[in-house]
Amino acid sequence: MILSNKKFDYEHIWHPYSSMINPIPCYTVVSAKGVYLKLHNGKKVIDGMSSWWSAIHGYNHPILNKALRKQIKKMSHVMFGGITHPSAIALCKDLIFLTPKKLDCIFLSDSGSIAIEVAMKMLIQYWQALGEKRNSFLTIRHGYHGDTFAAMSISDPENSMHKMYNTFLPKNFFAQSPVSSFHGKWNENDLASFIEIIEKKQTQIAGVIVEPIVQGVGGMRFYHPTYLKKIKILCDLHSIPLIFDEIATGFGRTGKFFAFEHADVVPDILCLGKAITGGTITLAATISSRNIANTISSSKAGCFMHGPTYMGNPLACAVAQANIKILKTNNWKIQVANIEQQLLKNLLPLLNHPNVIDVRILGGIGVVECIRSINISLIQKFFIKNKIWIRPFKNLIYLVPPYIINSKELTQLIDVVKESMHNNAFFI
Known part of the structure; x- marks a missing residue:
């Protein structure tokens, strides 16, 4: 029997901090460019994680x-x-x-x-x-x-x-x-x-x-x-x-x-x-x-x-x-400052949300600390549906987007995070 790639991955491949019996669902990325990850079904999602803080200039950068x-x-x-x-x-x-x-x-x-x-x-x-x-x-x-x-x-x-x-x-x-x-x-x-x-x-x-x-x-x-x-x-x-x-x-x-x-x-x-x-x-x-x-x-x-x-x-x-x-061109200073200003303006108001304990922002980092633990599988399904990629942990949703993200793309990340706070099903 020949397994599909998705089923083979599910049954045989260990992913970070995941179970082999009941793994967290994985989404297949076939390519990436700029701040976007392209999924196997052709959908493009904005990466809010910079591949765990690393892809600061986005993906497929010509100089790199x-x-x-x-x-x-x-x-x-x-x-x-x-x-x-x-x-x-x-x-x-x-x-x-x-x-x-x-x-x-x-x-x-x-x-x-x-x-x-x-x-x-x-x-x-x-x-x-x-x-x-x-x-x-x-x-x-x-x-x-x-x-x-x-x-x-x-x-x-x-x-x-x-x-x-x-x-x-x-x-x-x-x-x-x-x-x-x-x-x-x-x-x-x-x-x-x-x-x-x-x-x-x-x-x-x-x-x-x-x-x-x-x-x-x-x-x-x-x-x-x-x-x-x-x-x-x-x-x-x-x-x-x-x-x-x-x-x-x-x-x-x-x-x-x-x-x-x-x-x-x-x-x-x-x-x-x-x-x-x-x-x-x-x-x-x-x-x-x-x-x-x-x-x-x-x-x-x-x-x-x-x-x-x-x-x-x-x-x-x-x-x-x-x-x-x-x-060394120092564009990162302006990019990170712009990210910080937009996070302060648009993410910080979540401080007043009943599901939120705290919102913390520094440079190109935005953190939403929730009152309860997050259902990772469920909320990531919602994020993908809304064309963004964020990987929460415990009771934290955090954004560390590529420095090259523009205002419109960052707005989309923030708006989807805001919307997710209204759904109590996402919290355990």
Whole structure:
């Protein structure tokens, strides 16, 4: 018996955070261009998710496609062990130029989760080189850093999707997340939990890791920039390196090129991913200070012990360089500012809706927090019917559209979200 493609997918292919017994329905996309995804039936839907924050310039961008074609004629891949190539060198030059002067040494990998793992391994080796055994990390609750094991261990142990793995994961330290919102008044009490842990456990802490300003999958919360400034001061006071996870927020999403710029602080290690290639192919980077890199390199091991097969992939590096070339024109600043203004004008009024707890907006991010959990299958069917693509989770509907979206297209996204709030069948 020959199964249809849809039935084969349903019976044999695992999708993210989905069941093999009762999977969430999948919609077949056959092509994509600009902000539109074209479905198998010919219907075009506006993508409000930028393929999970990554396709910031939309799909099939001519400059990105040209970079891929040019590189693939030379080579699609070559090992990075003992070999280098022009695409990796050019990309790393760009990253050094874009990031603060303190961040000087780049480790390329193939996904955001791995960039986090790399950063954590760096600091474990860093302390070993200094003659100390420090294997724990300090972070804040409501965080999310990826699906691999070390990354899961620093994601919220109670409120994240990884709770079921807690018995296996290493134990880290979790301070209470700040309640002072990005646009609200700073409350000094937000620091109390963090101060208590860093003072009591400082000799055990290898590093502090946070998502700067925006906590993503942990609840789409935007916290006050002062919190970031204060924890940087505390890390410096206790000589504990600070890691910023900018995988979701890097490359302009919050209205600044990096979210940490809202607080005017610099980490000791920076993790990048998602939008680094403009959503074309997977790539990530972990960028450390020279001090951390040199300390690791002078250790007994004599090197950093990590090396992915696809590290420094030439295709990914070439298209990432092209993506940065687009960003250097600075059109993204106007695009993101326009998205923010329209979200403030048209999405923010949902604050008064009886099904809504809160509406949060920052740069090119719009979040609607609902009172009840959302029936994902049912609401996505409604979204598709109304020619938009949004992927809610838990009780959150959030928009992170491509920067190139125009006012009419964004209006359609917002209007359909507004309409969905009136249907109680969409809430569990």
